[in-house]
Amino acid sequence: MQEWLLTKNFNADSTRRIAIINIRHFARFLNAIGKKAYIPPSEYNVKAQRYLPYIFTDEELVQLFDSIDSLTNRIDRQEYHPELILPVVFRLELCCGMRPGEPFNLKTEDIxxxxxxxxxRKSKRxxxxxxxxxxxxxDLCTVYNGLAGKREWFFQxxxxxQIPTRWAQWHFSKAWRKSTLFSRGNNPRPYDLRHNFATQTLMRWIDEGRDVMALMPYLSTYMGHVSLEETLYYIHLLPERLKSSPGIDWKMLNDIYQTEEGSDEED
Structure with a gap:
């Protein structure tokens, strides 16, 4: 087992990390039912780096959504027109913090x-x-609903x-490439719209002088986080000028961030 863990060629560190975690859990189970098994020690842990979200400026968001709103269907005339769907989908992610797959799991009765x-319903975990x-x-959803007609899924x-998430991801990349933003060398993802929702909300609360720590549980619930720690992470993405806010308990956040830093899962 030790030799396999050290020599096995994994595609990525995150894959190796998940394999070690699964082996450790399985070995503990075998020991619990009376079968002797080797449990890999902590020295085999792989520290995965958390993805650093791309935080858009207001100017970049204007350019990006101008590009998104101008997308048209030139590939398959039978495909549902992206100019109707994408402006709504990506605004749900930016303005409501929805995960990229959540809009496409909505039924008409859900709105x-x-x-x-x-x-x-039945989102992450x-x-x-x-x-x-x-x-x-x-109002935007209402206009779209009137144009889309009778259907089961809100977007279909x-x-x-049902429209797959990758369909929107492909169009997001296309919109980014169409805009002048592509020349800057960045390559954001649709998930970054959700990250921007969180940071923009925190920035607004700080600017308004609100008690950020007291409001955190509300943001966590709204975004569907399993734990408050997942939401607190976003404070570390704020501009430097906002990090000096007296309403933030930095000692507590630093302790949490250090323990959560190795996570490679999207929130």
């Missing part, structure tokens, strides 16, 4: 266009949650099939 309540969107976002192909 109350009168109240702005959206029911997100099977967790359900409700979010309330702004009036502008609700003309044949009724």
């Amino acid at each position: 109350d266009l009168k109240t702005g309540d959206i029911f997100i 099977g967790k359900d949650r409700h979010i309330i969107v702004s009036d502008d976002m609700r 192909y003309p044949d009724g099939g």
Whole structure:
């Protein structure tokens, strides 16, 4: 076992890390049922680096969404028109902090266009949650709903099939390449829109002089985080000028961040 752990060729450090974790759990199970098994010690741990999200400036967001809103379907005339879907999908991710796959798992019954309540079912780790969107976002969803017609999924192909997340990811990359932002050498992902929602919310609270630490649980619940630590991570992404806010308990956050830094999972 020791030789295998040291010599096995994994595609990435994250793959090696997951393999070691699974082996360790399985070995503990075998020992628990009376079968002697070797448990890999901590020296075999692989420290995975957390992905550093791309935080857009206001100017970059304007350029990006100008590009997104101008996307049209030139590949498959039977495909549902991206100019109807993508402006809504990516604004749900930016303005509501939704994960990239969550908009495509919404059924028409999950969105109350009168109240702005959206029911997100069985998202990460099977967790359900409700979010309330702004009036502008609700109005945009209402306009789209009127154009899309009767259907099961809020966003779907003309044949009724569910749209995969990769479809939106491909168009996001296309929109970025179409804009002048591509020449700057950055390569953001749709998930970065969710990260921007979190940091923009924190920045607004700090600018308004609110008690950030007291409001954190609300942001955590809204974003569907399993633990508060996942939400606290975003404070480390704030601009330097905001990190001196007296409303942030930095000692506590530094302790949490050091223990969570090795995580490579999206929140």
